[in-house]
Amino acid sequence: MTDFSKTRAGFYIPEGMIYLDGNSLGPLPIAAKQAAARALEQEWGEMLITAWNRAGWIDLPRKLGDRIAPLIGAEPKTVQVGDTLSLKLYQALGAALAMTDRKVILSDQGNFPSDLYMAQGLIQTMDQGHVLRTVAPEAVEAALDDRVGVLMLTEVDYRTGRRHDMARLTERARDLGIITIWDLAHSAGAFPVHLAQTGADFAVGCSYKYLNGGPGAPAFIYVAPQHRDHAHTVLNGWLGHATPFAFPLEYTPATGVDRMRIGTPAVVQMQILDAALDIWNGVNLEDLRSASVALSERLIAGIEASCPDLRLASPRDATMRGSQVSFHFGEAYALCQALIARGIIGDFRAPDILRFGIAPLYIGEAEIDAAIAAIAQITQDRLWDRPEWKTRNAVT
Amino acid sequence: MTDFSKTRAGFYIPEGMIYLDGNSLGPLPIAAKQAAARALEQEWGEMLITAWNRAGWIDLPRKLGDRIAPLIGAEPKTVQVGDTLSLKLYQALGAALAMTDRKVILSDQGNFPSDLYMAQGLIQTMDQGHVLRTVAPEAVEAALDDRVGVLMLTEVDYRTGRRHDMARLTERARDLGIITIWDLAHSAGAFPVHLAQTGADFAVGCSYKYLNGGPGAPAFIYVAPQHRDHAHTVLNGWLGHATPFAFPLEYTPATGVDRMRIGTPAVVQMQILDAALDIWNGVNLEDLRSASVALSERLIAGIEASCPDLRLASPRDATMRGSQVSFHFGEAYALCQALIARGIIGDFRAPDILRFGIAPLYIGEAEIDAAIAAIAQITQDRLWDRPEWKTRNAVT
Numbered sequence: 201m202t203d204f205s206k207t208r209a210g211f212y213i214p215e216g217m218i219y220l221d222g223n224s225l226g227p228l229p230i231a232a233k234q235a236a237a238r239a240l241e242q243e244w245g246e247m248l249i250t251a252w253n254r255a256g257w258i259d260l261p262r263k264l265g266d267r268i269a270p271l272i273g274a275e276p277k278t279v280q281v282g283d284t285l286s287l288k289l290y291q292a293l294g295a296a297l298a299m300t301d302r303k304v305i306l307s308d309q310g311n312f313p314s315d316l317y318m319a320q321g322l323i324q325t326m327d328q329g330h331v332l333r334t335v336a337p338e339a340v341e342a343a344l345d346d347r348v349g350v351l352m353l354t355e356v357d358y359r360t361g362r363r364h365d366m367a368r369l370t371e372r373a374r375d376l377g378i379i380t381i382w383d384l385a386h387s388a389g390a391f392p393v394h395l396a397q398t399g400a401d402f403a404v405g406c407s408y409k410y411l412n413g414g415p416g417a418p419a420f421i422y423v424a425p426q427h428r429d430h431a432h433t434v435l436n437g438w439l440g441h442a443t444p445f446a447f448p449l450e451y452t453p454a455t456g457v458d459r460m461r462i463g464t465p466a467v468v469q470m471q472i473l474d475a476a477l478d479i480w481n482g483v484n485l486e487d488l489r490s491a492s493v494a495l496s497e498r499l500i501a502g503i504e505a506s507c508p509d510l511r512l513a514s515p516r517d518a519t520m521r522g523s524q525v526s527f528h529f530g531e532a533y534a535l536c537q538a539l540i541a542r543g544i545i546g547d548f549r550a551p552d553i554l555r556f557g558i559a560p561l562y563i564g565e566a567e568i569d570a571a572i573a574a575i576a577q578i579t580q581d582r583l584w585d586r587p588e589w590k591t592r593n594a595v596t
Numbered sequence: 597m598t599d600f601s602k603t604r605a606g607f608y609i610p611e612g613m614i615y616l617d618g619n620s621l622g623p624l625p626i627a628a629k630q631a632a633a634r635a636l637e638q639e640w641g642e643m644l645i646t647a648w649n650r651a652g653w654i655d656l657p658r659k660l661g662d663r664i665a666p667l668i669g670a671e672p673k674t675v676q677v678g679d680t681l682s683l684k685l686y687q688a689l690g691a692a693l694a695m696t697d698r699k700v701i702l703s704d705q706g707n708f709p710s711d712l713y714m715a716q717g718l719i720q721t722m723d724q725g726h727v728l729r730t731v732a733p734e735a736v737e738a739a740l741d742d743r744v745g746v747l748m749l750t751e752v753d754y755r756t757g758r759r760h761d762m763a764r765l766t767e768r769a770r771d772l773g774i775i776t777i778w779d780l781a782h783s784a785g786a787f788p789v790h791l792a793q794t795g796a797d798f799a800v801g802c803s804y805k806y807l808n809g810g811p812g813a814p815a816f817i818y819v820a821p822q823h824r825d826h827a828h829t830v831l832n833g834w835l836g837h838a839t840p841f842a843f844p845l846e847y848t849p850a851t852g853v854d855r856m857r858i859g860t861p862a863v864v865q866m867q868i869l870d871a872a873l874d875i876w877n878g879v880n881l882e883d884l885r886s887a888s889v890a891l892s893e894r895l896i897a898g899i900e901a902s903c904p905d906l907r908l909a910s911p912r913d914a915t916m917r918g919s920q921v922s923f924h925f926g927e928a929y930a931l932c933q934a935l936i937a938r939g940i941i942g943d944f945r946a947p948d949i950l951r952f953g954i955a956p957l958y959i960g961e962a963e964i965d966a967a968i969a970a971i972a973q974i975t976q977d978r979l980w981d982r983p984e985w986k987t988r989n990a991v992t
Contacts, residue, residue, distance in 0.1 A: 287859060438713060
């Protein structure tokens, strides 16, 4: 059994804070502080340019990819880390569209908007008559047909936590000759993912949510083994070149998933992520999932028993949820602010959703119970009803 | 007069090291250590998700752009920081191509290859018959004609330090209706740049060289005031959206240079860069240039007097050089390794170039003289001739 008291000891959580927003930004792994100090002082400071070799900076995108691969059920040497999720999605879609003559990209209205925006930008640039078709999440399966070239979905809805049946949709897609791209932003580190087993073609994700890599931590891209030596590249950066340090004037992609590298890697962020990933040593992802489901059920039951004004926005069936629980509430933004004022950190998504991320690595029953009690009191006594909590900040 | 003893005190340089590679990676500003610790401990650690507002993370790309703008002679609110130089070049080129019906992109063979690769990727994706034409650097001006749509150049050659006449080429280009994109990788922080005055349309650059932002520090993009509200976007990330936190499904670019934002910013790298930029307070860029030219002339004179086997690769005329001095030497790689072994850090570029970056912020006459003496001894006594210095590492 995974010892979650041990993983919890690996994080710094401020005194008195109950942190239920790891679905947006994971908390600080204590080891990350030393990793950042080492990257700055022993590496940048002492080795300077020679650290590219001596401290292994140049290999970080591949090394971190190899460390993330087992967490998402990927084969070795199929994952590369770097840039941002939006950019990795753009690369995956560029590669996928080059593999099919079909013009329809199917996605859903629950996808994170940036994925849709990047797709809109790419098909406009390609100008070859591609269409991005978005349907309701529950209508995706019925919308799969042989006109669809690429199925591009985020497994878990960022607002409600609603989870697609990735194995089933990937299988249906494959049967119809459709290339699949899965965005694992709310999956990686949240529950077991089985990329190799499901036969997904491409996947992308970020590392600052359930992987706790810190603000601005790099993204990752997965390219299935059968595609990695042939995948078309659209963002032809020098570090994705076959021979970057020979500096030829013509682009030739590297062999393997290395071709998905673009420019100079964000070394400091990567060294922090490397330390953050140490927390996964000894964690069984099935245990993590069981704990997440138990805590989620406890939160739902508690809120429904004591806070009748909140309405569950997440699926009631745990198998259809990721690792977050969301509720509708008319004054969700103000309620979120009132909770933050008490050190209970969830977040708000327009128009009326309050989200709570469930991360058993550092959250237990006591935190869930305290959150329930606080929400009950705040809603029963309308403590959220303050003018200063009705004005929205830039990020919430 | 700029007090360079004061700027030098702002850097950590290892005891006994003479660092002449700031053209590749600037050294550690002492304040960067505290900035990183603060970003991790007081911000990420204590504020967690609320730091996006409370610590101003969400505004970092714009704030840092506003701080870099005066260093490159740009108007206020024309610069945005983020991602990597290759990606910012891609965005600039995408915007530029949307402003012209002409099909020729003109560049030169001295451009950094990644810029050419990104352009090759973009025009392949656009598939509208664009051509990337590269000529010898000295042939650029003669190659400007009314078939050229975009002139895309790096001002300073990464190998030789040869510098284009940016004002003249920009003016000629403008007279011919050509959009200009300048890569300032080896210009920003190296000498005065006058973007507004020259009338450049777009510029891009990185912050880990002469701006000392650290390994993987973010890039920047400049969009001239007359374009910033209309520039076409090709990488449509959510943070470049007009209303990112309303999460609409259709992309609408933000007003101004904010539209060049893509995904979640690399917060830790940006806070480090913010601290690194403090060093520029009180630095007069004309003084910097004078000091750079004096040190460069001293290095050239010293090497030519005592190391006849090295042949100057940089222009002899200081007005045609950036802030680096390069030499040809048959065994440049081994010589570079022999110098590194003595704590004198320059770098090598294939096939036979030894580069020395001249950064008066932390280098003075004593360092130049010590480097000359070491090179003289190593070449006179063939001390570079060791087998272990003949095998090249991944990055050099």
